[in-house]
Amino acid sequence: MPALDEILVEELQDLLHAENQLVKALPKMAKAARDPKLREAFQTHLEETKGHVERLKQAFELLGAKAKAKPCKGMQGLVEEGQEIIAEGKEKEEAVADLALAGAAQKVEHYEISGYGTLRTVAERAGHTKVAKLLAQTLAEEEKTDKLLTELSAPLLEQASQGEEEEPEEEDEQQASKSRRSSRSGR
Template sequence: MNQLKDLLVDELRDLLHAEGQLLTALPKMAKAAHHPKLKETFLNHLHQTEGQVERLKAAFDLLGEKPEPKPCKAMMGLVTEGAETIKEGEERPMIAADLGLIAAAQRVEHYEISGYGTARSLARQIGETQVARLLTQTLGEEESADFLLTELSKPLMQEASSAMSKTQRKSAKAGK
């Protein structure tokens, strides 16, 4: 019995379940996002996620295993937190709500980056180069989604802090 292959299959089953949950969570995140670019990023990532599920299925095929998902409790937790963030965002100014969504999404991306990174190392170690190649493609998408979210957060933070200093200047004037 190949213990590394078993472990790889287990990791892939976890990722399959994680991606499946994102297929329902991402449209909700996109709906809640205010900034059009953030909305677009979530929708693009939803489209990528559909492809990632297909890639995982192809990886199972290459390994001669059935694509059976294994409940990913970590992603369930992250998705539950994401739903909370959406709810809390309804009470927040738009920029803060969007920044909260970005934070929740980046947690998800980091979880996936870690999972795909491990799975790829295992695939390489047992000489499953085609599987490793599929995982590299997905890993690249997750990393660029994470990067895009960081880039999107920068102008939002600047906008929020300049609005804050304007308010502070106004109240300082009013206090004179």
């Protein structure tokens, strides 16, 4: 197998594992989202993500390789972070929790965009036009989702910053008393 094809197959295995993880993670993110538009965005992207898995399988077929997943540690880390954010969000205000969730989702999209972008270029260079086309289709959906998340975050950011102005700055007060204590003990 030519060197570029080898890279292509290895990276496809990585992406397959990443997308499989997202098929499991996105329903949890949709469930955690409290803003109906954000929830809908996750649900829509779940359906698209199932399509991404299908396109990857088609790409393997075109390359005459077996559709095998290879553990993608990068995505594992991002999904774990997402789970932490979901757990922490339960204690937070709606807009703040949703904002953090949208942020976690955008990290995932950026990771995918970088993966698909590179791989599409490799596929083009290796002369696998059909594979490159499949990867470009998925790339476009990841980019669209990334943009949508930015749009949905804007009003959430607005709401979250309003909450901020009303709240007393407890942390600063704690910090101040701590430094008062340490300056006393320093004498």
